[in-house]
Amino acid sequence: MSFRVLAGHIGHHIRLRSTKLDGSPHFEWSCRLIGASPARLVFYQAAGTPIQTWKEVWRPDFDAKVYFWSGKWFNAIQSLNADGSLREFYCNVITPARWLGGELQWVDLDLDMSVQADGTYRILDEDEWARNVEQMGYAPEIVAHARRTVDELVASIERRAFFSMFAD
Numbered sequence: 609m610s611f612r613v614l615a616g617h618i619g620h621h622i623r624l625r626s627t628k629l630d631g632s633p634h635f636e637w638s639c640r641l642i643g644a645s646p647a648r649l650v651f652y653q654a655a656g657t658p659i660q661t662w663k664e665v666w667r668p669d670f671d672a673k674v675y676f677w678s679g680k681w682f683n684a685i686q687s688l689n690a691d692g693s694l695r696e697f698y699c700n701v702i703t704p705a706r707w708l709g710g711e712l713q714w715v716d717l718d719l720d721m722s723v724q725a726d727g728t729y730r731i732l733d734e735d736e737w738a739r740n741v742e743q744m745g746y747a748p749e750i751v752a753h754a755r756r757t758v759d760e761l762v763a764s765i766e767r768r769a770f771f772s773m774f775a776d
Contacts, residue, residue, distance in 0.1 A: 611678050613707055614644045622651065623711035624674070626702065629744045634716045636660045639674055643776070649676045649705075649712070653685075670695055675774065676705045676712065681757040683714070686774060697723040697770075699761055701754045717746075717754045721761055729765055731758060 614622070622641050626634040637659040643650035651674040659666045673686040683702055687695035701719040705712050718737040723729045741751060764770040 611644055611649050611676070611707075612646045614641060614649060617641050618644060624651070625711050625713045626700075626716045627713075629715050629717070629740065629746060629750070633660075633662050635662075642673075647678050650674070673774075676714075677773075679704050681717075681753050682761065684774070694725040696725070697774075699723065701757050703750075717750065719754055719758055721758065723761075723765060723770060727765055727768070727770070729762070731762075 618641055620641055621638040623636070623638050625636045628634050637653070637657060639651035639653045639657070641649065642652045653668070653672040653674055655669055655671050656667050659668065668687075670690075671688045671692075673688070675684045675686065677683075681701060681704060682699050683705065685698045685700075687698065689695050699721040701717045701721075703715040703717065705714040707713075718733050718740050720732040721729055722732060737754070740746070746754075761770070764773070
């Protein structure tokens with residue numbers, strides 16, 4: 609999907625909604641769209657923005673930019689310190705985001721990665737991933753996409769190309 613359809617929404621708040629593969633709610637919130645091209649969307653999320661999780665409302669204590677790429681199987685949240693410096697990148701392995709019913713939607717596939725400003729990283733939630741692959745019956749092609757996405761993110765970090773994805 610091209611994100612061109614959202615170019616006219618710069619400055620507006622857009623509803624973001626993720627579910628799990630079985631359709632159960634995961635996260636839902638609104639962010640201000642600050643950048644849109646056919647290939648990438650960038651949202652600004654102010655500290656204190658209410659985020660409805662599957663169990664409660666969470667209000668992060670940091671500003672963030674939220675990135676989506678057309679056709680990519682991940683998004684990234686760039687958490688910022690109070691002085692505007694990088695706190696971390698949190699990458700979620702997802703199905704490619706789609707614009708449906710006036711909101712951006714995707715399926716969270718459980719695997720996550722934390723990337724620090726110095727390029728160190730950790731792959732997160734592999735236990736949740738393994739459990740949900742079995743319980744929700746992830747199709748082999750979804751499993752392959754998710755694993756390939758993690759491998760591609762790691763490779764981009766190791767060849768020092770990761771941070772260039774976020775350049776304006």
